[in-house]
Amino acid sequence: MLAGLGFGLAVMVRSADPADRLGRLRPDELAAELENLSVDGQRLQDEAGGLRATQSAIADGARGDADIDRARQEADALAVLAGTSPATGPGVTLTINDPRGTVEAWILVDALQELRDAGAEAIELSGVRVVASTYIVDAPGGGMTVDGGQVAAPYVMRAIGDAHTLAQAMRIPGGVLDTVATRDGAQAEVANSERIEIRALRTVPSPRFARPAD
Known part of the structure; x- marks a missing residue:
């Protein structure tokens, strides 16, 4: 018990040492001690402020990087839709054989429209990138x-999107496959693929009259 009491007293003495030491300091020594404490406190405040500024800069940088990544993704998506960038992904290939020339332009237009309605994100028709302004007409001869540009049979459409949905759009009763089958000698088939590559590109013409609005 005495040993325990002795340990407690020793702890109390050691704990009290700083106060005792300050109590024994002369006024000038105490003033110097307080000045040192003030300087140390200011230094810690400055370091804390610097750390907060660094943390804020890192957070701002992270937000900036996220904004840049989002803008880049949106630009890539727009480039695919505009036909100015290659595209790859799952999809379908529609092949229309027309050895007797009985397939008319409106049938291909319907096929493009059905693919778009089914969610096709990029389409190529016999080496021509299909965009919103694409037109198809029957060619003389x-x-x-x-x-x-001149395109001859067989007509090959490649479309990127959900392969199952796109294929079903081609196979609906009265749809593209049925319509082609009514044309003498013509035949159409659609094939699903896990990877379709569209390399044909379009150049974007410069506007003649339109300008960005303020």
């Missing part, structure tokens, strides 16, 4: 004119 056979074949089709697609955006001013």
Whole structure:
């Protein structure tokens, strides 16, 4: 018990040492001690402020990086839709054989529209990138004119999107496959694929009259 009491007293003495030491200091020594404590406190405040500034800068940088990544993703998506960037993904390939020239342009237009309605995100028709302004007309002497270029059978459409949904859109009763089957000698088939690559690109013309609004 005495040993325990002795330990307690020793702890109490050691705990009291700083106060005793300050109590024994002369006024000038005490003033110097307080000045040192004030300087140390200011230094810690400055360091804390610097750390808060660093933390804020890191947070701002992270938000900036996220904004840059989001803008880049949106630009990539717009480039795919505009046809100015290659695209790859799951989808379908629609092949229309027309050895006798009985398939008319409106059938291909319907096929494009059905693919778009089914969620196709990128389409290529026989090497021509399909965009919102794409037009298809019957060409004199056979074949089709697609955006001013001549296209001959077999007509091959590649579309990127949900493969199952796109294929079902082609196979609906009265849809593209049924319509092509009514044309003499023509035949159409659709094939699903886990990876479709669309490499054909479009150039975006410069606007002649339109300007960005303020």
